[in-house]
């Protein structure tokens with residue numbers, strides 16, 4: 001289903017069409033979405049909180065000043081939770097508020113605090129809809145990539161006949177579903193490396209790092225959601241991999257190099273997310289090294305650079321690398337982008353607490369030779385989807401299209 005695993009916020013504003021909101025909730029749920037409703041003060045004049053609570057199987061949010069919401073920052077939490085925000089029906093007043101960037105109530109604050117796709121379905125009297133003010137505001141929103149679901153022509157609650165009736169709930173829900181299918185990764189072949197490589201010292205000990213594979217696995221999930229065929233070359237990981245992916249185990253840097261090179265032809269995209277050891281132990285001891293009072297010297301040899309090798313292939317796929325940095329973040333990431341001739345580097349600031357390795361959250365910067373896009377701290381699942389969205393937009397030239 002188009003909206004499986006998708007979190008949708010439905011904003012219901014003060015239009016006579018608000019009584020259709022429970023139907024919209026159900027149509028979104030039919031497509032697999034989880035729905036949370038934000039009801040404006042005027043919206044509550046047209047539909048009860050209880051009806052929306054029953055339909056969404058969730059409490060209804062309406063209060064910016066809710067003391068029970070986590071640390072009183074409920075609007076930020078809600079904004080982060082959402083994969084898309086739909087305002088249906090959208091009143092002329094709410095449309096004007098969004099165009100002005102106001103943040104006086106919960107709905108407007110959540111919209112400002114979110115970086116997910118936003119859709120609005122206007123519903124109002126035909127003269128209101130045709131007015132210069134409403135049309136100018138809609139054009140402003142359209143320029144900001146907000147998707148406008150055009151109202152229908154017909155008989156209105158006030159008796160007028162014209163354009164202003166809310167679009168059908170089923171087609172509104174379909175439009176929300178469409179934005180997740182418009183990523184254009186459908187049918188693309190994506191190879192992702194993930195996890196921490198392990199370089200043996202002796203039969204017992206090894207060199208490795210703190211990578212868990214969570215970020216790579218989240219990107220894989222997002223690519224699969226977007227319709228891609230995913231191959232995962234993984235070393236040591238602490239996550240379960242998506243069963244729809246082909247999984248290849250490659251524990252050491254050398255094994256990972258071979259597994260990638262054996263599977264890279266025909267791939268459209270290569271995402272090097274694994275934390276690959278830069279060195280391996282030249283002479284692995286056959287038996288466990290015994291403890292002694294003398295210092296022990298291990299000779300380390302540089303491992304093969306997998307990302308560089310793929311970037312140098314005559315028919316290379318789109319190559320995206322990761323740079324986990326603790327200092328001179330942008331400078332180091334830019335150097336990596338240039339030296340390895342890859343198409344983009346995703347910079348991972350691992351110096352921050354509760355971000356990066358092992359953590360469930362991350363803060364990223366998506367760097368291309370001409371652009372850099374900051375991706376605010378969020379769950380790795382959300383970041384995976386954001387990366388797929390950026391990939392689609394920047395390299396496959398299609399994502400949010402006004403309806």
Ligand SMILES: Cc1cc2nc3c(=O)[nH]c(=O)nc-3n(C[C@H](O)[C@H](O)[C@H](O)COP(=O)(O)O)c2cc1C
Nearest residue numbers: 013014015016017040042043091092093094123124
């Ligand atoms: C009976 C009645 C019906 C209304 N219907 C609509 C409507 O369909 N569309 C609209 O844009 N405004 C409509 N309004 C006006 C809005 O409810 C009003 O502008 C309100 O401030 C909107 O607040 P909100 O955008 O914060 O929800 C209606 C008002 C009344 C009294």
